[in-house]
Amino acid sequence: MIDILHTNNGYSSPIPHIVIIGGGITGLSAAFYLEREAQARGLAIRYTLIEREKRWGGKLLTDTVDDFVIEGGPDSFITQKPWGVQLARDLGLGDQLIPISERRGKVYVFSRGRLQPMPDGMMLIVPTRMMPFALSPLISPVGKLRMALDLVLPARRDSSDETVADFIRRRLGREALDKLAEPLLSGIHNSETERQSIMATFPRLREVEARHGSLIRGMVAQRAASLRRQATSARPSTPLANSPFVTLKNGVAGLTNALVQSLTGRLINGRGVATLAHDPTASRPYRIHLDDGERLDADIVMLTAPAYTAAELVESFLPRLATGLRQIRYVSTGTVSLAYRRADVGTLMDGYGVVIPRAEGRRINAITISSSKFAHRAPDDSVLLRVFVGGSRNPDVMDLEDTALLALVQAELRTVLGLQATPLFSRIYRWPRANPQYDVGHLEHMNALERLCPPGLLLSGSAYRGVGIPDCAHQGQQAAMDALAYVDTLPAGQYATSNAVEAS
Ligand SMILES: Cc1cc2nc3c(=O)[nH]c(=O)nc-3n(C[C@H](O)[C@H](O)[C@H](O)COP(=O)(O)OP(=O)(O)OC[C@H]3O[C@@H](n4cnc5c(N)ncnc54)[C@H](O)[C@@H]3O)c2cc1C
Numbered sequence: 001m002i003d004i005l006h007t008n009n010g011y012s013s014p015i016p017h018i019v020i021i022g023g024g025i026t027g028l029s030a031a032f033y034l035e036r037e038a039q040a041r042g043l044a045i046r047y048t049l050i051e052r053e054k055r056w057g058g059k060l061l062t063d064t065v066d067d068f069v070i071e072g073g074p075d076s077f078i079t080q081k082p083w084g085v086q087l088a089r090d091l092g093l094g095d096q097l098i099p100i101s102e103r104r105g106k107v108y109v110f111s112r113g114r115l116q117p118m119p120d121g122m123m124l125i126v127p128t129r130m131m132p133f134a135l136s137p138l139i140s141p142v143g144k145l146r147m148a149l150d151l152v153l154p155a156r157r158d159s160s161d162e163t164v165a166d167f168i169r170r171r172l173g174r175e176a177l178d179k180l181a182e183p184l185l186s187g188i189h190n191s192e193t194e195r196q197s198i199m200a201t202f203p204r205l206r207e208v209e210a211r212h213g214s215l216i217r218g219m220v221a222q223r224a225a226s227l228r229r230q231a232t233s234a235r236p237s238t239p240l241a242n243s244p245f246v247t248l249k250n251g252v253a254g255l256t257n258a259l260v261q262s263l264t265g266r267l268i269n270g271r272g273v274a275t276l277a278h279d280p281t282a283s284r285p286y287r288i289h290l291d292d293g294e295r296l297d298a299d300i301v302m303l304t305a306p307a308y309t310a311a312e313l314v315e316s317f318l319p320r321l322a323t324g325l326r327q328i329r330y331v332s333t334g335t336v337s338l339a340y341r342r343a344d345v346g347t348l349m350d351g352y353g354v355v356i357p358r359a360e361g362r363r364i365n366a367i368t369i370s371s372s373k374f375a376h377r378a379p380d381d382s383v384l385l386r387v388f389v390g391g392s393r394n395p396d397v398m399d400l401e402d403t404a405l406l407a408l409v410q411a412e413l414r415t416v417l418g419l420q421a422t423p424l425f426s427r428i429y430r431w432p433r434a435n436p437q438y439d440v441g442h443l444e445h446m447n448a449l450e451r452l453c454p455p456g457l458l459l460s461g462s463a464y465r466g467v468g469i470p471d472c473a474h475q476g477q478q479a480a481m482d483a484l485a486y487v488d489t490l491p492a493g494q495y496a497t498s499n500a501v502e503a504s
């Protein structure tokens with residue numbers, strides 16, 4: 001590996017070496033933006049990206065079975081946070097982005113043993129069109145009146161944290177919490193509303209409250225502004241531009257595959273980091289040993305592996321940081337995809353998903369009709385479903401063997417969807433300790449953890465400042481910028497400038 005940069009004037013100097021631990025979307029994005037930005041600034045850097053598994057991508061996993069595109073982890077990402085779409089475009093995948101199917105845009109709530117459509121005009125969990133909401137049987141008349149109190153209740157304008165449950169009860173009442181917020185807001189994060197931090201997971205709702213004094217007034221104003229923008233925009237609005245979620249035609253793993261293809265630094269997969277040591281007096285302060293004993297010395301280390309792994313790695317030199325990292329809880333989840341012949345399924349409800357409130361006591365958490373949600377997921381004569389299991393609601397389900405898990409999922413599909421058919425095939429994806437929990441106070445906890453990091457040690461990834469693909473891509477990009485800013489602070493002349501990222 002080249003470690004010294006020979007400059008045109010004959011001087012040689014060491015090139016800063018950045019080690020990125022973890023080859024999920026965060027680590028891969030970090031490497032991508034590091035390389036891109038270093039090139040743009042004419043900075044010579046060397047980086048090594050280390051992924052313990054043979055497969056790159058972490059939670060992004062797409063399988064193709066005949067003409068079915070099956071997502072094991074995430075199936076899409078939100079467009080309101082721009083960094084996922086931006087990453088796809090930066091990778092030249094803009095033409096691969098596909099929107100959510102407009103025709104079948106409804107989500108259902110399984111409430112009191114029946115499927116109830118979410119009323120039209122709901123923005124997340126807030127009604128913005130009064131008539132469909134008033135006519136919907138989903139929320140009781142008393143529950144609706146309580147939600148309407150949001151229009152007059154005093155707003156909280158400070159930035160202190162509270163649980164999602166406290167926030168929703170305060171603004172919209174108990175029934176909105178149980179039937180809307182719990183399955184939707186907590187479902188996205190696989191969290192428990194009574195512990196989940198509103199400021200770390202849905203800060204926008206608190207911003208809307210602070211700005212408009214009411215969630216309903218704020219969301220109505222946002223909807224009206226968005227309709228005005230569309231009406232006055234010179235550019236014709238496209239399904240992609242209007243879609244709240246997008247995915248890639250061949251699956252979300254297209255992102256991580258393209259990232260791996262684009263990188264020219266040293267990529268190590270199938271070998272993990274076993275130990276990390278820190279000696280601030282050494283010329284390169286971080287020493288990394290891989291499972292097989294290979295040693296790497298680095299100026300900067302980005303920790304993008306799960307927080308509990310990061311804790312093990314920093315334990316020997318930062319025990320307080322290790323303790324704080326271990327306090328970030330994780331839950332285990334799974335997805336089960338089932339493919340059916342359309343003719344066997346009969347009529348399914350006209351929507352792309354079902355959320356199930358915890359209070360229903362079901363053994364599955366939610367269902368996506370993948371073949372209705374996005375195009376290109378299944379052949380026309382077939383239906384592809386995806387069922388979410390485990391998490392904090394039903395942790396014991398993750399202990400079931402495959403056959404028992406599949407039997408349970410099929411029994412639940414009979415109850416929730418009335419689906420009797422036998423699947424053509426199924427796929428089970430297990431994600432042990434995969435979903436970090438942003439408990440109330442998470443952001444303050446993160447600030448404290450970051451203060452404990454010595455120069456050159458960066459925490460980045462789903463455990464920290466956002467779990468979704470856009471958040472992770474953004475954190476990777478931010479870590480890359482922080483790494484380069486740190487390179488700039490190293491003693492003048494220690495590191496040279498050139499036009500290249502050093503190949504290894
Ligand atoms: C079932 C499921 C569904 C989801 N659905 C969505 C969705 O629809 N939309 C969305 O936006 N987000 C979704 N998410 C969240 C999102 O997928 C993740 O938060 C995100 O992919 C995490 O990326 P990451 O790079 O931070 O972590 P990871 O993907 O966990 O990557 C970390 C990597 O570090 C590696 N590693 C661990 N230890 C070591 C070591 N010692 N040395 C080297 N490498 C190591 C791991 O093997 C792993 O590849 C979902 C998550 C799950 C589990």
